[in-house]
Amino acid sequence: MRAQLARVDAVLVQALIAAALSFAHLHDIALAAGQDGWKAWAYPVSVDLLLVAAWRRLRSGEAKAAGWCWFVIALAASLGANVATAGLLDMNDVPAWLRILVAGWPAVAFLGGTLLAHTAPTTVDENAEGSDDPVGQEDASEPASDLDSEEAPEPPPTPPAIEPPPPERPTVPVPAALVEHARKVAAEHRTRTGTPIDTPTLRARLGVPPPMAEAIAAQLT
Incomplete structure (x- = not known):
């Protein structure tokens, strides 16, 4: 038990130190950018909150593409x-592109936080929720009646109708x-x-009754 507590305490101390250093570096960059x-203190909070929101989205298993996108950003x-404050950047003469990035970060963070916080509702299968319906439970618990259990006798097959041949x-x-x-x-x-x-045309041309016209047409074919 003591070993576990010591391990947890060490992890918490390490996390607090890393968070404090990252917080300070972000504050220094924001302050140097005007x-x-x-x-200047709000910028580190914005970055860390976006990291936490993206990580929670990845842990939830929903919309992992959006979670990874904002987590990387x-x-x-x-x-x-953190890298810029390691002596690679002149804090007294910050370039214009960095000032633009720092000034535009609030809009980016607001968009990412909004997209991560508002998710589409998960579709609930009505069949899976059927156990919550008291009517369905009552119907399922009642035994089947004797009339339903008895199989109805099959009707005898109807013989096919025989059509009389044409006269x-x-x-x-x-x-x-x-x-x-x-x-x-x-x-x-x-x-x-x-x-x-x-x-019909043959009958009209010959001027004969229909039975005779049909007999003549039969001999012409």
Whole structure:
């Protein structure tokens, strides 16, 4: 137990020292970039809060792409401030691009924090939540009735209906001369229109009743 407490205490002390150093470096960069007063102290808080929000999003397992994106952005801001204060940057003559980055950071942090805080609601499966419905539980607990348990007898198969054959039409006698004349009429119609003559047109050309026209058309095919 004492070993565990000592290990936890060491981790907490190390985390507090690292956080204090990073906080101080971010404050110094913001102060050198022209953000004096309380604004210089607000910049480290903004960067650290964005880091924590992005890390919580990664731990939750939802929208990991957004979590990694804002985590890298906040880590780059913190790491950049730590490296810049190591003597690589003249704190009395900060370049213009750094002033622009520091001045634009609040808008970036606000956008990232808003996107990380507001997430789309998770869709709940209604079937999985069926146990919360008292009506459904009551129905599930009731035994099935005897009528439902008994299988209904299957109806006997219905024999297929047999359609009676169509009545045969009486054969209409057609003179051979009329058939030859009909062939000429059909040939002339095909030559003129390019299509075979139909029964109504043949009947109209010959002036015969419909049964005889059908008998002649049957002999022409």
